[in-house]
Amino acid sequence: MGVPCVTTKYLVSSMSKITLTNGKTVTKPFNKIWIVVAVVALLLYLFSLLIPFDSSTVKLEELKVILIKMFTPKGNRTWEDYFKYLLKLKNPLIDTLNMSFAGTIIGSLMALPLAVLAAKNIVKKPYIYIPARTIMNLFRTIPAMVLALIAVFFVGIGVLSGIIAITLFTFGIMSKMLYEVIETVDMNPFEALESTGATKTEAFRYAVLPQVTPVFVSYLIYIFEINVRSSTILGYVGAGGIGSVIKDNILYNYDRVGASIILMFVVVLSVQLLSSFLRRRLQ
Amino acid sequence: MSRADETLKRKPKRWIINLVFVVAMVVAIAFSFSGSSINWTRLRTIGLSLKVMFQGLADFKYDFLFGTGVYQFDEGVVYMALVTLAIAFIGTFIGAILAIPFGFLASENIVGKYVAKIGEAILVIIRVFPEIVLAIILVKGFGMNAVTGVLTIGLHSIGMLGKLFAEAIDNMDKSPLEALDAVGANAWQKIRYGIIPQVAADISSITLYRFDINVRSATVLGIVGAGGLGASLILAAENWNWDILGTILLAIVVMVLLVDVVSSRLRSKLV
Numbered sequence: 001m002g003v004p005c006v007t008t009k010y011l012v013s014s015m016s017k018i019t020l021t022n023g024k025t026v027t028k029p030f031n032k033i034w035i036v037v038a039v040v041a042l043l044l045y046l047f048s049l050l051i052p053f054d055s056s057t058v059k060l061e062e063l064k065v066i067l068i069k070m071f072t073p074k075g076n077r078t079w080e081d082y083f084k085y086l087l088k089l090k091n092p093l094i095d096t097l098n099m100s101f102a103g104t105i106i107g108s109l110m111a112l113p114l115a116v117l118a119a120k121n122i123v124k125k126p127y128i129y130i131p132a133r134t135i136m137n138l139f140r141t142i143p144a145m146v147l148a149l150i151a152v153f154f155v156g157i158g159v160l161s162g163i164i165a166i167t168l169f170t171f172g173i174m175s176k177m178l179y180e181v182i183e184t185v186d187m188n189p190f191e192a193l194e195s196t197g198a199t200k201t202e203a204f205r206y207a208v209l210p211q212v213t214p215v216f217v218s219y220l221i222y223i224f225e226i227n228v229r230s231s232t233i234l235g236y237v238g239a240g241g242i243g244s245v246i247k248d249n250i251l252y253n254y255d256r257v258g259a260s261i262i263l264m265f266v267v268v269l270s271v272q273l274l275s276s277f278l279r280r281r282l283q
Numbered sequence: 284m285s286r287a288d289e290t291l292k293r294k295p296k297r298w299i300i301n302l303v304f305v306v307a308m309v310v311a312i313a314f315s316f317s318g319s320s321i322n323w324t325r326l327r328t329i330g331l332s333l334k335v336m337f338q339g340l341a342d343f344k345y346d347f348l349f350g351t352g353v354y355q356f357d358e359g360v361v362y363m364a365l366v367t368l369a370i371a372f373i374g375t376f377i378g379a380i381l382a383i384p385f386g387f388l389a390s391e392n393i394v395g396k397y398v399a400k401i402g403e404a405i406l407v408i409i410r411v412f413p414e415i416v417l418a419i420i421l422v423k424g425f426g427m428n429a430v431t432g433v434l435t436i437g438l439h440s441i442g443m444l445g446k447l448f449a450e451a452i453d454n455m456d457k458s459p460l461e462a463l464d465a466v467g468a469n470a471w472q473k474i475r476y477g478i479i480p481q482v483a484a485d486i487s488s489i490t491l492y493r494f495d496i497n498v499r500s501a502t503v504l505g506i507v508g509a510g511g512l513g514a515s516l517i518l519a520a521e522n523w524n525w526d527i528l529g530t531i532l533l534a535i536v537v538m539v540l541l542v543d544v545v546s547s548r549l550r551s552k553l554v
Contacts, residue, residue, distance in 0.1 A: 040376070044372070047368070047369035050365055050369040057425060057426030058424065058425055058426065059425075060424055063423055066423040070420075098314070102312050143499055143500070145503040145506060149516070154329060163315070233416060236507070237506065246416070246419070
């Protein structure tokens with residue numbers, strides 16, 4: 001009889017002391033959420049000191065003007081020119097897709113051996129898996145844009161530096177995701193094969209690989225999706241693709257920037273829809 | 284012939300399919316390279332470039348790192364890294380706050396199937412837009428400063444956060460809500476005692492995860508002038524100042540790994 005009574009009382013009152021129906025008093029425990037709230041508030045305050053807000057730089061009308069300039073034809077160009085320009089962007093678009101495709105496949109293949117070396121359950125030797133993890137963490141933390149900047153230095157402006165950047169980025173992220181999968185596979189078949197006299201390689205090939213392959217393919221599609229999104233803007237630092245069109249036109253031809261953005265949007269959206277459809281089919 | 288041999292013989296010849304697949308892949312990759320032009324002069328000196336690069340990368344600029352000596356403190360990498368963290372933190376916070384209504388809007392549990400589809404579509408549109416492009420546009424309205432970075436991160440985060448929040452709300456157990464109905468709780472009490480306790484852990488864990496991602500993207504937003512490390516990064520890369528670039532890269536790696544460790548520790552405590 002007392003229980004619902006206490007519940008409603010607990011609900012409606014925020015008092016820390018609650019008198020139960022049998023006359024006893026209990027204290028509501030201190031809610032730890034307030035510590036979290038305090039820490040977040042403090043961090044927000046400290047960080048906001050680093051970001052000075054100067055209202056004189058806010059020019060919302062200019063933002064509106066730029067947006068209108070982007071999505072309407074410039075000067076004496078007509079809407080027909082605008083759409084014709086969209087068709088002209090076919091080559092940068094193919095470059096972008098090529099970059100992400102080649103980078104995803106090559107990077108993922110490179111990631112396979114590293115992922116095996118980083119998996120504790122296969123390698124078992126700290127002096128192998130710790131360096132392997134360090135390498136993957138290094139590549140994983142450097143943003144694709146920065147990798148592209150460095151690649152441009154070595155092979156010059158163009159698609160190749162984009163491929164290199166995407167490859168290295170994929171290498172880092174794929175090896176990380178893959179080694180986590182390898183570490184969670186069922187090791188019983190592996191041990192069974194080893195006990196029948198199979199070598200470690202054979203046991204890996206027939207016991208671990210079949211378990212990893214479906215996940216690998218699903219990750220491959222997912223990373224391709226990420227790579228299409230990031231390769232659209234890699235051109236901004238000289239790595240080819242749609243991004244380079246934006247970079248070339250950002251100062252004078254806002255309508256062309258706008259057209260590239262529309263194209264980028266359509267491409268990324270369709271790749272994303274395709275990828276989630278394919279991954280759902282795989283499961 | 285034993286039965287085992289017969290079975291083995293009947294096994295489909297997978298290697299043909301595999302071979303065709305591999306050949307098709309190789310051709311496709313070869314085609315992907317067709318658009319690339321190779322700067323042979325630069326490639327020929329790749330050994331020298333690598334040497335210069337590694338020499339530069341190994342040559343840390345301690346003054347530049349901590350903003351001492353010829354540098355002001357607010358020109359140092361540590362300060363810029365803190366600004367980058369600040370952009371990511373405040374941006375993620377704003378994004379998370381803005382994403383909560385979107386999360387409810389895209390959850391079938393709360394608004395029903397059809398409205399949820401619309402909410403989802405809005406989130407997909409936000410998610411598709413690359414951050415850098417958003418920053419390029421916002422820079423025109425908010426100037427070349429960190430505030431633009433915060434807004435970019437905040438707006439872009441809504442896409443993923445909203446989607447994951449909606450999933451968290453959809454996975455929620457509905458029976459506490461019915462129980463609260465039974466004891467006569469009103470709407471606010473239902474949210475406070477029925478929904479928040481169930482989704483709070485999920486939402487915080489998702490937000491932490493997004494913060495992790497945002498730190499990484501905040502490092503490059505400066506390339507288009509939205510504050511943080513990116514501005515000096517692109518300056519150093521364009522002038523091939525490997526020593527400065529190396530110092531910045533070191534800061535990025537350390538910062539991202541630290542945030543990664545802290546965020547995954549906190550997340551494992553939450554779940």
